[in-house]
Structures are given as structure tokens and as C-alpha cells.
Amino acid sequence: MDYLEISNRRYTGSKKALLNDIYESIAPYCKQGSIFADLFAGTGIVSHFMLKKGMNVITNDILRSNYIAHQAWFGHGNFDIKKLEVLISEFNLIHSDDLSDNYFSDIYGGKYFSISDAKKIGYIRERIANIRLTEHERYILLASLMYAADKIANTVGHFEHFLSTPPIKKGVFLKLPLTEDFAGKAVVYNMDTNKLAPNITCDVAYIDPPYNARQYINFYHVLENLVRWNKPTEFEGISMKFKRNELKSDYSRSKAPTVFKDLIDNLRAKLIVVSYNNTYSARSSASNNKISENQLMNILSSKGSVKIKEIDHKFFNSGKTSFKNHKEFLYICKPIT
Numbered sequence: 001m002d003y004l005e006i007s008n009r010r011y012t013g014s015k016k017a018l019l020n021d022i023y024e025s026i027a028p029y030c031k032q033g034s035i036f037a038d039l040f041a042g043t044g045i046v047s048h049f050m051l052k053k054g055m056n057v058i059t060n061d062i063l064r065s066n067y068i069a070h071q072a073w074f075g076h077g078n079f080d081i082k083k084l085e086v087l088i089s090e091f092n093l094i095h096s097d098d099l100s101d102n103y104f105s106d107i108y109g110g111k112y113f114s115i116s117d118a119k120k121i122g123y124i125r126e127r128i129a130n131i132r133l134t135e136h137e138r139y140i141l142l143a144s145l146m147y148a149a150d151k152i153a154n155t156v157g158h159f160e161h162f163l164s165t166p167p168i169k170k171g172v173f174l175k176l177p178l179t180e181d182f183a184g185k186a187v188v189y190n191m192d193t194n195k196l197a198p199n200i201t202c203d204v205a206y207i208d209p210p211y212n213a214r215q216y217i218n219f220y221h222v223l224e225n226l227v228r229w230n231k232p233t234e235f236e237g238i239s240m241k242f243k244r245n246e247l248k249s250d251y252s253r254s255k256a257p258t259v260f261k262d263l264i265d266n267l268r269a270k271l272i273v274v275s276y277n278n279t280y281s282a283r284s285s286a287s288n289n290k291i292s293e294n295q296l297m298n299i300l301s302s303k304g305s306v307k308i309k310e311i312d313h314k315f316f317n318s319g320k321t322s323f324k325n326h327k328e329f330l331y332i333c334k335p336i337t
């Protein structure tokens, strides 16, 4: 059996390349069993790294698709590995050309996927909804399907648009996530971080929000619709985005500085680490940061002493925006207690 790793997913703003830098900045303040709260967790790769380092984690993301992946990678539910292996092998043997059209292929076929691949994704999703599974088994299969769909999508790496060239049949193949037993525990949430923050305490709060107008739900609407599977019928535009107002982030709106301040004020953490990148002067207005370096510094300084660590980092952009001298920063704030 071929296994899936948490890093086998394309995700805008993933901190895959910065894990050691993040860890080095918090290590002096942590010990085995410290609580690391990854409050805009995305793929969950930062939490995964901290679990491997022996910490406990709290993860949160507003998107259900990310929550399902977090549950699959480090949730604590029961699952039967043999049963999952059999199901995945069975799914992989399905011939997509024998399948009828379905919800997923009607909406996304010929756009983000070939009709044939979309039929297979939709068919497997329906099977996952109807087979007898534990909750955790369902999380694992959904994460596996989501990763398989991402891998063959006719996109630049996210679903804001599909490519103008028609999708070709690539084949849908699922892999079993390589889950591990960590010493630490994970508690997984799926809500607006500003609502969660007043209800948790942690040793380190890691803050990696979006900083520009590009809404993550617009990047990942296809995967979100696939895992939610409540089959909405109204869509916007040619890119087929379902109605998703409640999933849009205030961090991508002009009120970002206000919500960021509210979050920092409410955090009960011994250390706050904020990822920040300087796309502020990018040419495309959608890429301009909603929170300036000055605003960030002022907000954090009102909470405690702040140090800045600068990291060189080549990162993803969709090609339309030129980011010269891109730098990634970690703002490390030691709150005054």
C-alpha cells in the first residue's frame, strides 16, 4: 500500500518550508508536553511538526476541509486500518468510464477535472457517505479523497479558477494517510479563531492568518463542497463557487487590523508567534496586505515585548503578481503577565 503524507498537498501559504524556523523560535520557551495552539492551521503541517517534537497541540481552521484533514492526521478516534486498506484498494479499482454522471461530475467535470475523473470522485464521495464507518474512518477516507482530487486538479494549485486548457483524464487514486502515534494529544476545532481564543489557554499561540483580500474559501471551494456534501445547487460564475459568506474571513477584509487586535487582546498564551510576509507593495491590489507592519508591531507591542526574526522564503503565487524581495517574518511576542 502506498501511503500519503501530510505534506502531499498543495496549499497557498503553507509553512512546509519554515517548520524548523518556527520551531527554533519557540524551542527556548517550550518543553515536552507544552501546549502549542495552531490557530490558523491550514494543512496542519505546523501542528504535525510540533506533535513530532513531543508537544500537545490545539488546531483550528475556519474551513471544514482543513478540520477533516486535521482529524484524519492527528484526531483520536477509532479506526480499523485493515478495513480502510480494503476500501481504498476497492475504490482504486473502480473504472470511471463505467460510472453514471453524478453531482460532482455535473458541476466540476470538464472544468477542474475530466468528466471521467469527476465521476469517480463523486461516486467515491457518495460511497463514503453511505458505508458503515466510524467517525474517524470517515475523516481518514475524506482526507484521502481530498488529497487525491487536489493532485489531479486542472488548476495552478488552488481552485480560484480552472485552467483554460481542458482537463485530461489523469485517474483518481487514493492513498491511506500515514497516521502516527504521537506522545502528545491534539484537540481539533473548526471555527472562527476570534471566537475560540477567549476559551483556550496555551503555552505558544501560533498565528498565521491570511493577510490579503484573497479568501481561502475561494481557493478551496471545490474541496470544501466535496467534504461537506450537502450538495448546494446555486453557484457563482464560471468558476462554480457555492454560496459561502459564512466561510469568508474577516482577515481578508478591511477590518483585519481590528479583528487581529481583538484576537491578540484575548489570547492567553505565554508566547505569541506571528507569521507575516511583506506582499504589501505587490502590484495586484488583491495581494496587498490588510495589516501593515506598523499596525502589527503596535498591536503586539501593546501585549508584550516583541522580537522580529527574518527568513528568506521562496513562496507560491499564481503568477499574476510580482513579489520582489519576498521576505517572511516571525514576530515573537512575550506577553507581559
Ligand SMILES: C[S@@+](CC[C@H](N)C(=O)[O-])C[C@H]1O[C@@H](n2cnc3c(N)ncnc32)[C@H](O)[C@@H]1O
Residues within 6 Å of the ligand: 011, 012, 013, 014, 015, 016, 039, 040, 041, 042, 043, 044, 045, 046, 060, 061, 062, 063, 066, 191, 192, 193, 194, 208, 209, 210, 216, 217, 249, 250, 251
Ligand atoms: C496562511 S493559511 C495557514 C497555513 C498553515 N500555517 C499551513 O502551514 O498549512 C491561513 C489559514 O487561515 C484560515 N482562516 C482564515 N480566517 C480564519 C478565521 N477567522 N478563523 C480560523 N481560520 C481562519 C484559512 O482557512 C487558512 O487555512
